[in-house]
Amino acid sequence: MPIYEVKAFWDEYEVKAFNQPLNEEELKGIFKKHDKNGNGRLSRKELKKTFEELGAWIPDWRALRDFATQMPMLKGIFKKHDKNGDGRLSRKELKKAFEELGAWIPDWRAWRGLSNADANGDGFISEEEMNSLVLYAMRFGYTVK
Incomplete structure (x- = not known):
């Protein structure tokens, strides 16, 4: 381990x-x-x-290469859903992003993503917490095609 x-x-x-x-x-x-x-x-x-x-x-090496290309693209998807432009993602905004990424139950995925990436517990994903959110999404196979 x-x-x-x-x-x-x-x-x-x-x-x-x-x-x-x-x-x-x-x-x-x-x-x-x-x-x-x-x-x-x-x-x-x-x-x-x-x-x-x-x-x-x-x-795996190939996964690392894919990681380098997917991370900025996934960040772009999430940032695009910051509809009010405050630099933070709410659960509602996360839900819309996960809908775009093809989540079967986007509200649940948004709640889990928030639970995993919201380090300061304020209920939002800030720019500083974005990498954790992207890693969470990648762990479950979300990619930008």
């Missing part, structure tokens, strides 16, 4: 170990640990093992 929880990747990642954010040096240490030949680069196999340890639900 992974000891880390990955909230997002790339330049806007938040990785938690036992609910404590990892600093850059700790994260580099994890990647260095999986660099078996010590060349400063991770092979596909090494990268997959690293992300598995970090608890990634998409450790």
Whole structure:
């Protein structure tokens, strides 16, 4: 079982170990640990093992590539549904976004997405919480075609 929880990747990642954010040096240490030949680069196999340890639900290389393209597109779908332009998504706005993404029960999916991504508990998804919402949507197979 992974000891880390990955909230997002790339330049806007938040990785938690036992609910404590990892600093850059700790994260580099994890990647260095999986660099078996010590060349400063991770092979596909090494990268997959690293992300598995970090608890990634998409450790496969192809999935990582798809992740890089899907994340901004999903963010765009969610942001498009910020109808009042306040920079936050309400449950009603989330429901409309999940309807567009093809959810079978969009109100339930919006409620679950809000429950998973609303870190400060204010009942809205802010810009800071958007990565968590996108990861939640991707975990359940929502993509932009």
